Structure formats: C-alpha cells, structure tokens
Amino acid sequence: xxxxxxxxxxxxxxxxxxxxxxxxxxxxxxxxxxxxxxxxxxxxxxxxxxxxxxxxxxxxxxxxxxxxxxxxxxxxxxxxxxxxxxxxxxxxxxxxxxxxxxxxxxxxxxxxxxxxxxxxxxxxxxxxxxxxxxxxxxxxxxxxxxxxxxxxxxxxxxxxxxxxxxxxxxxxxxxxxxxxxxxxxxxxxxxxxxxxxxxxxxxxxxxxxxxxxxxxxxxxxxxxxxxxxxxxxxxxxxxxxxxxxxxxxxxxxxxxxxxxxxxxxxxxxxxxxxxx
Amino acid sequence: xxxxxxxxxxxxxxxxxxxxxxxxxxxxxxxxxxxxxxxxxxxxxxxxxxxxxxxxxxxxxxxxxxxxxxxxxxxxxxxxxxxxxxxxxxxxxxxxxxxxxxxxxxxxxxxxxxxxxxxxxxxxxxxxxxxxxxxxxxxxxxxxxxxxxxxxxxxxxxxxxxxxxxxxxxxxxxxxxxxxxxxxxxxxxxxxxxxxxxxxxxxxxxxxxxxxxxxxxxxxxxxxxxxxxxxxxxxxxxxxxxxxxxxxxxxxxxxx
Numbered sequence: 001x002x003x004x005x006x007x008x009x010x011x012x013x014x015x016x017x018x019x020x021x022x023x024x025x026x027x028x029x030x031x032x033x034x035x036x037x038x039x040x041x042x043x044x045x046x047x048x049x050x051x052x053x054x055x056x057x058x059x060x061x062x063x064x065x066x067x068x069x070x071x072x073x074x075x076x077x078x079x080x081x082x083x084x085x086x087x088x089x090x091x092x093x094x095x096x097x098x099x100x101x102x103x104x105x106x107x108x109x110x111x112x113x114x115x116x117x118x119x120x121x122x123x124x125x126x127x128x129x130x131x132x133x134x135x136x137x138x139x140x141x142x143x144x145x146x147x148x149x150x151x152x153x154x155x156x157x158x159x160x161x162x163x164x165x166x167x168x169x170x171x172x173x174x175x176x177x178x179x180x181x182x183x184x185x186x187x188x189x190x191x192x193x194x195x196x197x198x199x200x201x202x203x204x205x206x207x208x209x210x211x212x213x214x215x216x217x218x219x220x221x222x223x224x225x226x227x228x229x230x231x232x233x234x235x236x237x238x239x240x241x242x243x244x245x246x247x248x249x250x251x252x253x254x255x256x257x258x259x260x261x262x263x264x265x266x267x268x269x270x271x272x273x274x275x276x
Numbered sequence: 277x278x279x280x281x282x283x284x285x286x287x288x289x290x291x292x293x294x295x296x297x298x299x300x301x302x303x304x305x306x307x308x309x310x311x312x313x314x315x316x317x318x319x320x321x322x323x324x325x326x327x328x329x330x331x332x333x334x335x336x337x338x339x340x341x342x343x344x345x346x347x348x349x350x351x352x353x354x355x356x357x358x359x360x361x362x363x364x365x366x367x368x369x370x371x372x373x374x375x376x377x378x379x380x381x382x383x384x385x386x387x388x389x390x391x392x393x394x395x396x397x398x399x400x401x402x403x404x405x406x407x408x409x410x411x412x413x414x415x416x417x418x419x420x421x422x423x424x425x426x427x428x429x430x431x432x433x434x435x436x437x438x439x440x441x442x443x444x445x446x447x448x449x450x451x452x453x454x455x456x457x458x459x460x461x462x463x464x465x466x467x468x469x470x471x472x473x474x475x476x477x478x479x480x481x482x483x484x485x486x487x488x489x490x491x492x493x494x495x496x497x498x499x500x501x502x503x504x505x506x507x508x509x510x511x512x513x514x515x516x517x518x519x520x521x522x523x524x525x526x527x528x529x530x531x532x
Contacts, residue, residue, distance in 0.1 A: 023340055023341075027337060027340045027341075028335040028336060028337045028340065029334075029335055029336055031333045031334050031335040031336075031359075032333050032335030032337065032383050032384070033335060033337070034337065034381065034383075040383055042333065042335075042383055042384075043333065046333045047333070047384075050330060050331060050333065050384065053329075053330035053331075054327075054330055055327065055330040055331040055384070055385075055386075056385070057384075058383065058384050058385035058389075060383040060384075061333070061383040061384045061385075064383055109294075110287065110290070110291055112287075112291055113291050113294055113295065116291045116292060116294065116295035117295045117298060119295070120295040120296065120298060120299040120302075121299075121302075123299060124299050124302050124303045124306065125330075127303060128303055128306040128307060129326050129327075129329075129330055130306050130309070130310065130326060130329035130330050130357070131329060131330060131332070131333070131334075132302050132303055132305070132306030132309075133302060134333075134334060134358065134359060135302065135305060135306055135309050135357060135358045135359075136302055136305065136358070140334065140359065141352065141358065141359065144334060144336065144349065144359055145351070147336070148336050148339065148349050150349075150351045150352075151351065151353070152351055152352045152353075155352075
C-alpha cells in the first residue's frame with residue numbers, strides 16, 4: 001500500500017497547493033505555472049501543440065517546458081499519469097469498481113490508439129492554427145476546473161468514470177489519452193524504472209498482472225528467459241502497484257542501467273530454448 | 277508473412293480511422309470556437325483571436341495576477357474557447373493597471389509582452405451603440421461614460437450639437453475616438469441604463485476602413501502646408517447687377 005498512499009498524497013497535495021497555497025508558492029495550473037515566483041513550469045505537450053499551431057514559442061514557456069521535461073526524463077515520463085494527473089484517481093476507482101462488479105469484455109480499443117490520437121492532436125493544431133485539442137482535452141480541462149472552479153470537473157469525472165467501468169477497461173488512461181502517450185514517449189529514455197529484481201522468487205500468483213493498468217508490459221521483464229528485468233516499456237507509469245501487491249518482493253524501483261538480479265539465473269541459450 | 281502484413285495494415289487503418297474521426301470532430305469544433313461572442317473581451321495585449329488560441333496554454337496565470345478579479349477562464353459551457361481568459365465589461369471592467377501584471381506573467385506571449393503602456397492596449401472599442409436611449413442623446417446631461425473614462429477627453433469627448441426638440445438647448449454627444457480608446461469597458465460598466473447604451477465590442481467589428489487610395493483633402497493640405505492642386509481659374513460670379521436684370525415671370529392667376 002505504501003506507494004499507493006504516497007501517490008494519492010502526491011496527487012491530492014498538488015491540487016491543494018494550487019488551490020489553497022499562497023500564490024508566491026505556486027500559481028497557475030498544470031498547463032503552466034510559476035513556482036516560488038521565479039521558476040516557470042510549462043507542460044511540454046501543450047507547448048508542442050502550440051508550436052504545431054504556428055505560434056513562436058516564448059522563452060519563459062520554453063524554459064518551463066525544459067525543466068518539466070528534464071524532471072520527467074529522470075523520474076519516468078508517465079509519473080505524470082500516476083503521481084500528478086487527477087484523472088488517474090477516477091480511472092483507478094473505475095478499475096476497482098469494474099473488478100468488484102466483475103464486468104468483463106466490451107473493450108475493442110487498441111492500446112496503440114493513444115499514439116494515433118497524439119499525432120491527430122498535433123495535426124489538428126497545425127490545420128486549424130489553434131490548440132484545438134485543448135478545447136476538448138479532459139486531462140487539462142479536469143485539473144483546470146478543479147483549480148479554478150467550475151462544473152466541468154463533475155461532468156468529465158463522471159463521463160470518464162462510466163466509460164472506464166462499462167465501456168472499456170482502463171479505457172481512458174490505457175487506450176485513449178494522448179497526454180499519457182506523450183509522456184510515455186519520454187519513458188523510452190527515462191532513468192527511474194521498476195525492476196523485477198527478485199523474479200526468481202515469483203510464485204506465479206498473477207497479483208501484479210491483475211493490478212497493473214498496463215499489464216501487458218510486465219510479462220517479458222518478469223518471465224522472459226534471459227530478459228532484462230527492467231520494465232522499460234513506454235507505458236509503465238511507475239505507479240508502484242506491482243511493488244505494493246507482491247508478497248515476494250519481486251519488484252523494486254531501480255534505474256534503467258541496472259540489470260543485475262538478486263539471484264543469478266541459469267543462462268539459457270536460444271538454441272536450447274527452442275527445444276525445451 | 278503476407279498475412280501478418282495484411283493484419284498490420286488493417287490494424288493501422290482501423291486506428292487511423294478512429295483517431296481521424298475524433299480529429300475531424302475536434303477540428304470542426306475548433307473552427308467554431310474561434311467565433312467568440314462580441315461581449316467577451318480578451319486581456320490587454322492579447323494577440324488576434326486565432327493567434328491567441330494558438331498561443332494561450334490556458335494556465336490562468338493572468339487570472340491569478342489580475343488584482344481586480346476581472347479576468348476569468350472560459351468554462352466548457354461558455355461560448356468562448358475552453359479555458360481561455362476573458363472578461364465581460366458590464367460585469368467587471370479592466371482597471372488598466374500601470375504595470376499590466378496579466379501581460380507580465382503570461383509565459384507564452386499570448387498576451388504580447390511588447391505592450392508596456394496600458395494606454396496603448398486595444399482590448400476592444402467602445403461604441404455608443406444605442407443612440408435612441410442614451411440619456412445624452414435625449415438631451416439630458418448624464419455624461420457618466422465620459423466622466424469614468426480613464427482617458428477622459430481623449431478616448432471620449434463631449435461634442436456639442438443643437439437640440440432640435442427644444443430648439444434652444446445644446447446636446448452633449450459622448451463621442452469615442454478609436455485612436456485613444458483601450459476598450460477597458462469602464463464606460464459600459466458605468467452606463468446608468470438598464471442595458472448599457474455604450475458597449476465595448478471587438479475593434480474589427482466596430483471600425484470601418486477607408487479605401488487605401490482615399491486622401492482627405494484637408495489633411496493633405498495641412499501636411500503640405502498648401503493646397504495640393506494648383507490655383508484654380510476663378511471665373512467671375514454672375515450676380516444680378518440691377519434689380520431690373522432679374523424679372524421673374526408673372527405667375528398666372530396669382531394675387532398676393
């Protein structure tokens with residue numbers, strides 16, 4: 001539970017800071033803000049859309065975006081999804097309810113769709129010459145209307161919750177959201193990663209597969225013969241749920257360049273592997 | 277292998293169609309979202325509407341730094357591009373801060389940082405749009421819009437006109453000058469009528485434009501210091517020399 005509680009604490013306290021903290025500490029919202037009256041922070045995905053829409057990027061926004069980029073390149077791109085984005089609390093709740101109600105199937109969406117939507121959002125920005133996607137982007141709309149007030153919060157929250165419960169499992173965060181897709185691209189080179197260090201202790205209980213919102217990414221680092229134990233897939237959100245639920249402490253937070261295992265495995269040569 | 281390729285192509289086509297459909301909807305909506313209602317005014321220094329919607333990341337920093345709570349971020353239910361800052365003059369007008377904090381804090385340049393003097397802002401243009409109900413046009417001395425104008429006697433002047441109803445009074449017509457009006461909206465806010473007779477509207481809506489080749493003769497004469505056309509041949513005016521020169525025909529059957 002440790003990481004889950006820390007995550008909720010992070011998500012909620014970021015919102016509370018934006019709403020209640022004196023403006024000299026932080027003001028703005030997750031799209032762009034000013035920390036301690038000096039440090040600019042800007043969402044690089046928004047700035048990328050702005051660039052495609054034909055706007056000349058201003059220095060302050062560029063510096064802000066670089067700071068944010070560097071931060072997520074260190075801690076993992078989709079840390080935005082699981083540690084910052086408030087929509088995550090809704091989709092996690094939806095996944096929990098879906099599981100409790102035993103709802104199965106209904107999902108025909110591809111997990112690749114989000115990357116196509118990401119490309120589409122940049123294309124409409126280019127074609128319309130405006131931040132078109134931001135007119136409908138639930139992620140930016142949701143956090144903005146929590147921080148600045150407004151009824152949008154309620155409707156977006158309910159809509160995404162119902163979508164995830166009844167229409168598609170992990171539908172929004174795992175299939176559609178281009179913000180997550182954008183930050184996922186940073187994951188390709190980000191440093192902090194989850195690692196199946198003690199995978200030799202795995203007793204195949206499948207708890208981690210059940211709890212992971214992107215369960216397709218665990219299989220190879222955990223079970224693949226001779227595979228790198230680092231979960232380096234773009235879609236890992238570094239949420240730490242697999243670390244929380246595993247009785248055998250198979251997983252831990254590590255870094256991209258660490259491939260050592262707690263217990264050495266028998267090296268299986270590819271030839272042997274073909275004929276077990 | 278061919279089957280795999282076929283599967284890949286089908287899958288890609290499916291994804292492209294799904295994303296494309298969403299994109300089409302968003303694109304059409306984005307076009308419509310550029311037609312901001314005229315009473316919604318942008319903060320000082322805002323770029324033209326399309327450029328503004330390309331630049332503004334909807335962070336609300338201008339809203340936070342506005343000391344008079346003039347600015348608001350558009351909600352999805354507003355008819356204004358979602359999340360962008362605006363103000364309604366009749367609710368809370370712009371107080372025209374000297375240091376322009378909203379422009380200063382804007383990280384993206386959606387509010388143009390080259391605006392250093394708030395008197396040069398062009399948020400809109402006040403127009404005395406209802407000349408039937410304006411009290412001054414009815415011959416009364418309201419003058420409120422003129423009095424509250426931060427650029428009194430520059431942006432709004434009172435121009436005297438003969439009152440043809442009473443035949444013996446003057447009417448003081450509030451007259452807006454587009455070269456000075458910033459569109460702050462204080463006149464619209466202050467108008468004493470139930471619905472303001474003077475309203476701030478987008479400049480492109482309020483202003484006409486002369487043909488590019490038009491020259492105002494009196495302006496050209498003032499600039500050059502003399503008339504631009506050569507002296508004209510002054511023909512003598514034909515005036516009746518003697519009363520006998522002009523003999524109107526007697527009207528038939530007219531008895532004075």
